[in-house]
Amino acid sequence: MADSIRTTCPYCGVGCGVLVSKDNAGGVVVKGDPDHPANFGKLCSKGAALGDTLGQDNRLLTPKINHQVATWEQASDLVAARFKETVERYGPDSVAFYVSGQLLSEDYYVANKLIKGFIGTANIDTNSRLCMSSSVAGHKRAFGSDTVPQTYEDLETSDLVVLVGSNLAWCHPILFQRLKAAKKKRGTKVVVIDPRKTATCEIADLHLAIKPGSDVLLFNGLLSYLDQNGAKDQSYVAAFVEGLEETLHATAVDILSVAKGCDVSVADVLAFYDGFLKTDRTLSVYSQGVNQSSQGTDKVNSIINCHLFTGRIGREGCGPLSVTGQPNAMGGREVGGLANMLAAHMDFTPDDIDRVSRFWQAQNIAKEPGKKALDMFEAIHEGQIKAVWIMATNPCVSLPDAGRVREALEKCDFVVVSDCVDHTDTMAYADVVLPAAAWGERNGTVTNTERRISRQRAFCDLAGEARPDWKIITQVARKMGFEEAFPYESSYDVFHEHVALSAFENQGRRDFDLSGWIDLSRAGFDEIEPTQWPVGTYAKDRFFGDGRFYTASGKGNMVPVQPKSPVYPVTADYPYVLNSGRIRDQWHTMTRTGLSPRLSTHVIEPYLEVHPEAALCEGLLDGGLVEVTSNWGRAILRVKISENMKRGEVFMPMHWSDENSAEAVVGRLVNPVCDPYSGQPESKHTPVCLKPFAADWHALLIVREKLEPSGFAYWTRSLANGCYIYDVAGVGDPSSWDDYAGVLLGQGEMLAMSDERRGARRYAVLCDDKPLGVMIMARTPEGIPSRNWIASLFAQEELNAQDRLSLLSAKPAGKVAEKGAIVCSCFNVGLLEIQRAIVEEGRMSVEAIGVALKAGTNCGSCQSEIQQILEETQTNDQKQKVA
Numbered sequence: 053m054a055d056s057i058r059t060t061c062p063y064c065g066v067g068c069g070v071l072v073s074k075d076n077a078g079g080v081v082v083k084g085d086p087d088h089p090a091n092f093g094k095l096c097s098k099g100a101a102l103g104d105t106l107g108q109d110n111r112l113l114t115p116k117i118n119h120q121v122a123t124w125e126q127a128s129d130l131v132a133a134r135f136k137e138t139v140e141r142y143g144p145d146s147v148a149f150y151v152s153g154q155l156l157s158e159d160y161y162v163a164n165k166l167i168k169g170f171i172g173t174a175n176i177d178t179n180s181r182l183c184m185s186s187s188v189a190g191h192k193r194a195f196g197s198d199t200v201p202q203t204y205e206d207l208e209t210s211d212l213v214v215l216v217g218s219n220l221a222w223c224h225p226i227l228f229q230r231l232k233a234a235k236k237k238r239g240t241k242v243v244v245i246d247p248r249k250t251a252t253c254e255i256a257d258l259h260l261a262i263k264p265g266s267d268v269l270l271f272n273g274l275l276s277y278l279d280q281n282g283a284k285d286q287s288y289v290a291a292f293v294e295g296l297e298e299t300l301h302a303t304a305v306d307i308l309s310v311a312k313g314c315d316v317s318v319a320d321v322l323a324f325y326d327g328f329l330k331t332d333r334t335l336s337v338y339s340q341g342v343n344q345s346s347q348g349t350d351k352v353n354s355i356i357n358c359h360l361f362t363g364r365i366g367r368e369g370c371g372p373l374s375v376t377g378q379p380n381a382m383g384g385r386e387v388g389g390l391a392n393m394l395a396a397h398m399d400f401t402p403d404d405i406d407r408v409s410r411f412w413q414a415q416n417i418a419k420e421p422g423k424k425a426l427d428m429f430e431a432i433h434e435g436q437i438k439a440v441w442i443m444a445t446n447p448c449v450s451l452p453d454a455g456r457v458r459e460a461l462e463k464c465d466f467v468v469v470s471d472c473v474d475h476t477d478t479m480a481y482a483d484v485v486l487p488a489a490a491w492g493e494r495n496g497t498v499t500n501t502e503r504r505i506s507r508q509r510a511f512c513d514l515a516g517e518a519r520p521d522w523k524i525i526t527q528v529a530r531k532m533g534f535e536e537a538f539p540y541e542s543s544y545d546v547f548h549e550h551v552a553l554s555a556f557e558n559q560g561r562r563d564f565d566l567s568g569w570i571d572l573s574r575a576g577f578d579e580i581e582p583t584q585w586p587v588g589t590y591a592k593d594r595f596f597g598d599g600r601f602y603t604a605s606g607k608g609n610m611v612p613v614q615p616k617s618p619v620y621p622v623t624a625d626y627p628y629v630l631n632s633g634r635i636r637d638q639w640h641t642m643t644r645t646g647l648s649p650r651l652s653t654h655v656i657e658p659y660l661e662v663h664p665e666a667a668l669c670e671g672l673l674d675g676g677l678v679e680v681t682s683n684w685g686r687a688i689l690r691v692k693i694s695e696n697m698k699r700g701e702v703f704m705p706m707h708w709s710d711e712n713s714a715e716a717v718v719g720r721l722v723n724p725v726c727d728p729y730s731g732q733p734e735s736k737h738t739p740v741c742l743k744p745f746a747a748d749w750h751a752l753l754i755v756r757e758k759l760e761p762s763g764f765a766y767w768t769r770s771l772a773n774g775c776y777i778y779d780v781a782g783v784g785d786p787s788s789w790d791d792y793a794g795v796l797l798g799q800g801e802m803l804a805m806s807d808e809r810r811g812a813r814r815y816a817v818l819c820d821d822k823p824l825g826v827m828i829m830a831r832t833p834e835g836i837p838s839r840n841w842i843a844s845l846f847a848q849e850e851l852n853a854q855d856r857l858s859l860l861s862a863k864p865a866g867k868v869a870e871k872g873a874i875v876c877s878c879f880n881v882g883l884l885e886i887q888r889a890i891v892e893e894g895r896m897s898v899e900a901i902g903v904a905l906k907a908g909t910n911c912g913s914c915q916s917e918i919q920q921i922l923e924e925t926q927t928n929d930q931k932q933k934v935a
């Protein structure tokens with residue numbers, strides 16, 4: 053390996069550049085790339101921990117047929133034969149691909165070409181349907197094309213940044229840091245619009261905790277206010293915008309109605325509207341709080357309307373900016389990975405179909421859009437789709453009504469799953485699993501939020517028999533009889549064709565244009581610098597500032613959108629709105645971030661965040677268990693009481709699966725409702741009811757070897773150095789606790805202790821003076837001690853007498869100060885340590901705490917939480933002084 057390899061982070065859509073080099077111990081060192089224009093050398097906690105995820109322990113190393121090891125020859129023969137047979141027997145629409153924004157553009161291109169061009173159906177959809185499709189639909193309605201007009205620099209040159217439904221601090225941490233730095237420098241005002249108070253509110257001058265789903269009303273009100281106060285950009289609107297009168301007429305609403313409908317004060321609404329009115333450089337950044345809604349597309353257009361009206365679009369520091377989630381969500385849109393797009397930003401119009409079929413020399417090209425994700429799985433359930441190939445996504449966790457998705461896959465004749473790990477909830481339903489190359493092994497391109505194409509470059513050998521996705525699909529395509537159209541021997545070959553298609557008969561008609569790379573050599577491909585498209589003759593930084601849109605008339609469209617009630621409103625039986633989303637240190641279904649002990653310390657269990665009054669009303673205790681039920685499914689989660697929630701709304705993270713918990717899959721609860729234009733599911737709004745989950749006992753289990761948990765009413769697993777930590781709870785006691793502990797903890801020297809009065813028991817099994825397993829059982833959750841010091845004993849060479857005693861007394865030996873929940877995962881600094889630094893040492897700023905504890909001084913991802921701890925600790929301290 054060269055001194056260091058430049059590649060791109062495989063997580064979020066910020067698309068940070070990463071430098072990978074070897075260390076002296078045979079491992080690798082991962083650093084931010086100082087020359088990458090997304091991050092200039094910084095990485096967030098997830099990026100900084102990438103090195104922890106490179107091991108082969110959990111990798112899928114060979115193909116498997118019916119869960120038995122098979123050769124590539126056998127597996128690809130079978131996939132090709134079954135898809136071919138199914139198409140011959142039942143027609144092309146009887147098969148489907150379900151793909152992902154985590155594929156590289158080259159993988160995506162080949163999958164799209166195979167199914168749309170040669171199998172002859174557009175039944176290919178992507179998990180970006182659950183992520184970005186409302187933005188795509190909104191953009192197309194307003195601009196005539198799916199174009200993101202703004203760039204990251206606009207975050208730094210704007211005077212007002214409005215964050216709508218975005219928890220930027222946790223989900224796009226490097227953009228958050230750039231914005232925070234800009235705020236410090238130029239005093240940028242920040243407004244956060246989110247029903248929850250999130251870590252992002254650290255930098256908010258104003259937080260509008262709106263009623264879930266009420267965004268359209270809020271932005272329609274803004275448009276009316278702008279109109280009444282003369283904010284129309286006369287010349288821009290007259291020359292470049294359509295739909296003005298109709299939209300103003302249809303959306304007119306007064307501030308009082310807005311305040312009432314959105315459940316925020318008139319003063320706050322006015323403060324937001326006035327700020328927007330008076331600030332030319334206003335940037336609206338939006339994400340899943342906008343997209344994942346049954347009116348997601350309307351929400352997008354309600355925001356864009358205000359920008360078109362004021363001519364604040366495509367200029368420095370102002371415009372609408374949809375931030376993408378996955379590393380290659382944008383690339384997927386570019387190649388046409390959505391069922392309703394054809395390829396290279398071309399649609400299912402007769403001209404585009406003709407153009408693409410000539411380019412591909414495809415006789416059998418799909419003539420109309422295919423099934424979108426939810427409809428696709430419904431068609432599988434109904435038996436219309438009989439063979440499906442799932443690549444780089446875990447729909448049994450992430451799709452709404454995941455119980456029904458599982459039923460569908462169970463019934464499906466033939467299910468293929470390509471993944472890089474050896475176990476996922478979805479894989480359990482696969483007839484064939486195919487081992488894909490993982491991050492460090494992949495070569496190709498990804499496009500980030502600001503349309504910047506960066507290279508992913510391989511820095512290690514393929515694990516086992518893993519292969520890059522483009523190669524797997526190419527092999528199957530050839531075996532299906534399409535050798536000539538799939539001649540690719542490298543990702544360069546695919547990229548080259550993708551570039552050529554973007555340029556084919558384009559002449560500036562389509563925004564997506566890479567024609568400047570048409571003569572790029574293989575070596576040139578290897579050296580591509582991070583570059584924003586369009587690349588070539590029509591290159592520009594920003595779109596639409598010049599008033600040229602891609603609609604038929606060439607004008608931008610204002611769209612008359614109306615607020616709507618949710619399809620499933622809350623009822624007396626299901627009185628709370630379930631919101632769901634992300635936490636700082638985990639990525640989606642945890643197949644990769646779950647492998648990092650340090651990323652597992654920040655949040656150790658699946659939880660439900662509840663407002664104190666709601667908790668009181670439902671009899672829920674902080675740290676207890678709650679059963680959450682919707683019309684579609686149920687979950688058991690740890691209760692986290694928090695003032696950050698609105699009273700009627702609860703929040704659960706989306707990350708846990710059956711792989712690492714008993715019943716904490718978010719998708720099982722979520723209503724299968726979609727936006728009518730985009731088909732994007734309403735993942736942020738499901739009516740649920742809550743009730744305390746009464747367990748007879750609770751236990752902390754720390755074991756060296758992974759357990760196959762069974763018989764627990766509740767369990768969840770997290771990873772620590774040298775051990776696995778299980779939080780479990782049960783209904784009914786085992787006939788013998790001693791025997792039970794023996795089975796769970798393994799063979800060795802057993803230490804046991806029971807506290808008959810409290811009904812508590814503690815066991816430790818040692819082998820050669822090292823702990824093999826520890827179990828601490830109590831009747832209530834408060835009886836369970838903190839895990840950090842117990843887990844740390846597993847990393848010790850041997851246990852002394854005092855350690856043994858401490859295990860059984862469930863108290864650390866000597867005077868070990870408790871850390872509390874980990875806040876800074878880079879330096880393993882806990883809440884209690886930070887509180888002590890504030891109260892006992894008077895460290896009164898994030899910087900001062902950094903100096904004392906190092907917390908927040910590496911990746912910076914925890915700085916918002918430290919700020920919140922500072923505020924809360926100071927308030928509590930004052931309260932105590934007053935009392």
Ligand SMILES: Nc1nc2c(c(=O)[nH]1)N[C@H]1C(S)=C(S)[C@@H](COP(=O)(O)OP(=O)(O)OC[C@H]3O[C@@H](n4cnc5c(=O)[nH]c(N)nc54)[C@H](O)[C@@H]3O)O[C@H]1N2
Pocket residue numbers: 064065183216217218219220222223224245246247248250263264265266267339340341342376377378631632633634635636637638639640736
């Ligand atoms: N740590 C981490 N980062 C990630 C990811 C990850 O898994 N982990 N995933 C990446 C991906 S794929 C994506 S798509 C992005 C998502 O990034 P974000 O969209 O920022 O993240 P979410 O947590 O899904 O949701 C954002 C916010 O929407 C709010 N919200 C809910 N309902 C409403 C509403 O009606 N109106 C408004 N205005 N807000 C509402 C939620 O309370 C939540 O705080 O994150 C990316 N980055």
Ligand SMILES: Nc1nc2c(c(=O)[nH]1)N[C@H]1C(S)=C(S)[C@@H](COP(=O)(O)OP(=O)(O)OC[C@H]3O[C@@H](n4cnc5c(=O)[nH]c(N)nc54)[C@H](O)[C@@H]3O)O[C@H]1N2
Pocket residue numbers: 152154155179180182183184340344377378443444445446447449450451470471472473476488489490491494521632633634639640641642643644706718719722735736
């Ligand atoms: N309730 C609720 N549901 C949601 C959301 C929400 O906010 N709330 N958010 C939605 C959003 S925005 C998203 S993006 C989705 C994400 O949901 P998913 O896409 O289902 O989640 P991931 O865990 O990212 O799944 C990616 C899979 O691909 C594998 N993989 C990684 N790299 C590769 C590769 O190179 N090749 C192959 N073949 N496999 C690979 C990983 O091991 C993993 O199993 O969830 C959606 N679902």
Ligand code: SF4
Pocket residue numbers: 061062063064065066067068091094095096097098099100224225226227
């Ligand atoms: S912000 Fe973090 S997760 Fe996103 S690309 Fe950068 S390092 Fe990766």
Ligand SMILES: [Mo]
Pocket residue numbers: 182183184377378
């Ligand atoms: Mo996403």
